[in-house]
Amino acid sequence: SSPQIDEGERGFSFRFDAPLDMRMDTTQGETAAEFRAAAEIKDIIKNNGDLKLGEITVAQVYQGMRGMVGMVTETSRLDPEEGIRFRGYTIPELRKQLPKAPGGTEPLPEGIFYLMLVGELPTQDDVTFITTEWTKRNNVPKHVFDVIEALPVDTHPMTQFVIGIMAMQRESVFAKAYAKGINKKEYWDYVYEDSMNLIARLPRIAAYIYRRKYKGGVHIEPDHKLDWAANFAHMLGYEAFDMKRLMRLYLTIHVDHEGGNVSAHTTHLVGSALSDPYLAFAAGMNGLAGPLHGLANQEVLNWIMELKETLGGGLPTKEQIADYIKKTLTEGKVVPGYGHAVLRKTDPRFSAQQDFYRTYIKHDDICEIVQMVYEVAPPILEGTGKIKNPWPNVDAHSGALLVHYGMHEYDFYTVLFGVSRALGVLASLIWDRATNSPIERPGSLTTDNIKAKIKAAKEAAAKS
Numbered sequence: 382s383s384p385q386i387d388e389g390e391r392g393f394s395f396r397f398d399a400p401l402d403m404r405m406d407t408t409q410g411e412t413a414a415e416f417r418a419a420a421e422i423k424d425i426i427k428n429n430g431d432l433k434l435g436e437i438t439v440a441q442v443y444q445g446m447r448g449m450v451g452m453v454t455e456t457s458r459l460d461p462e463e464g465i466r467f468r469g470y471t472i473p474e475l476r477k478q479l480p481k482a483p484g485g486t487e488p489l490p491e492g493i494f495y496l497m498l499v500g501e502l503p504t505q506d507d508v509t510f511i512t513t514e515w516t517k518r519n520n521v522p523k524h525v526f527d528v529i530e531a532l533p534v535d536t537h538p539m540t541q542f543v544i545g546i547m548a549m550q551r552e553s554v555f556a557k558a559y560a561k562g563i564n565k566k567e568y569w570d571y572v573y574e575d576s577m578n579l580i581a582r583l584p585r586i587a588a589y590i591y592r593r594k595y596k597g598g599v600h601i602e603p604d605h606k607l608d609w610a611a612n613f614a615h616m617l618g619y620e621a622f623d624m625k626r627l628m629r630l631y632l633t634i635h636v637d638h639e640g641g642n643v644s645a646h647t648t649h650l651v652g653s654a655l656s657d658p659y660l661a662f663a664a665g666m667n668g669l670a671g672p673l674h675g676l677a678n679q680e681v682l683n684w685i686m687e688l689k690e691t692l693g694g695g696l697p698t699k700e701q702i703a704d705y706i707k708k709t710l711t712e713g714k715v716v717p718g719y720g721h722a723v724l725r726k727t728d729p730r731f732s733a734q735q736d737f738y739r740t741y742i743k744h745d746d747i748c749e750i751v752q753m754v755y756e757v758a759p760p761i762l763e764g765t766g767k768i769k770n771p772w773p774n775v776d777a778h779s780g781a782l783l784v785h786y787g788m789h790e791y792d793f794y795t796v797l798f799g800v801s802r803a804l805g806v807l808a809s810l811i812w813d814r815a816t817n818s819p820i821e822r823p824g825s826l827t828t829d830n831i832k833a834k835i836k837a838a839k840e841a842a843a844k845s
């Protein structure tokens with residue numbers, strides 16, 4: 382039912398068409414294969430396109446479009462009070478219900494990818510199938526490593542990561558097929574192939590950068606018997622079961638946070654120009670590398686370690702933490718790991734990591750400081766009267782768990798976030814192409830335009 386692709390072009394012989402094809406409308410015959418979702422969206426626009434979803438205010442236009450609905454994202458939805466749901470499931474539900482590795486207690490990221498892509502919870506077989514696919518596809522061309530090697534070793538890992546992704550763009554089957562000429566109904570299939578290849582290869586690139594920068598360039602080959610997250614831990618050089626368990630949780634909870642965050646939105650935006658998944662994802666990763674977004678996980682650890690150093694080591698008191706938070710604010714800096722553009726409560730991704738700490742680690746100084754900051758920071762942040770969300774986000778906890786298991790290289794943390802984020806933004810990109818999502822092109826105004834609108838509104842009010 383789905384478009385046939387020249388196997389030589391893909392470079393491998395397997396077709397993953399069953400789950401996506403379940404959503405295709407084949408009632409009109411082989412040639413009319415179309416996603417049910419695409420047909421439904423066409424119908425919604427035709428019959429209800431005029432329905433208003435809200436009004437746009439001047440403040441929203443100037444202040445980062447907060448709360449302004451501007452796109453459709455199928456993979457996840459963020460509620461300000463409750464936090465994230467992936468295709469309707471909360472993180473605690475997914476920690477219970479998603480398939481695990483043999484003997485494992487945390488979900489396999491393969492499962493959340495399947496859920497986001499297909500819209501249904503995977504079986505153990507579905508997850509094994511994805512692991513096998515990613516293992517088959519994880520070969521990184523040598524020139525990609527050569528390009529990374531050409532960079533000074535102290536280049537930030539996120540920069541090395543993005544450059545590695547860009548060096549792989551040459552492999553894009555979407556770009557090659559598009560250059561030859563393809564029907565737009567087939568876009569999703571090539572974007573799917575590129576996305577699967579990219580996800581399979583990202584841990585290898587990330588691990589290469591890690592071993593290059595911090596472990597003297599002594600690299601570790603993948604172990605094809607391991608699941609995606611465990612293999613990543615292995616290639617990074619962490620063999621302990623505990624770190625593999627953390628990796629599975631870490632790579633599951635960072636995948637997606639609905640469509641408007643910088644990394645997801647950028648990937649969607651760049652992809653809307655029909656830039657292939659390599660180009661679109663690399664763009665998203667440049668956004669993740671900003672300190673107000675994904676780089677906050679690195680900043681949190683720097684901030685905590687600076688606090689410890691100032692006090693000469695050991696556990697600080699709550700008063701000392703309070704003073705340190707106030708000092709950070711007085712210096713005009715942000716308290717990293719706290720606040721959010723949408724969330725108004727503790728991030729359930731923070732809570733999941735807190736639960737991981739309490740269940741498996743129980744005592745660790747840095748993790749204890751994280752818990753103390755959680756008690757002390759919110760009232761102080763709230764007391765400023767301007768910070769809309771005084772509660773911790775995902776980045777407030779993640780670094781402390783990594784340090785506990787021996788990963789002290791804080792500036793690598795955002796790469797881990799990026800490897801995970803690929804799963805959500807690429808699943809969304811496949812849906813964008815499957816549902817014929819158009820090039821994104823919002824309007825903009827000048828301040829003079831806005832002043833003119835204010836004047837006109839005042840005059841109209843005076844007349845009435």
Ligand code: CMX
Nearest residue numbers: 673674675677715716717718719720721722767768769774
């Ligand atoms: N520390 C200090 N000030 C903060 C703050 C924090 N943690 N969070 C917000 N503020 C400030 C803002 O800088 C802003 O100040 P000005 O009015 O002087 O410009 C004011 O409070 C209002 O901001 P807001 O509406 O509450 O927050 P925004 O939606 O503008 O920004 C975010 C959200 C996340 C960028 C912000 O809370 C922040 O900078 N937090 C720290 C960095 C961080 O943890 N980022 C990671 C977010 C999760 C992720 O993407 O990974």
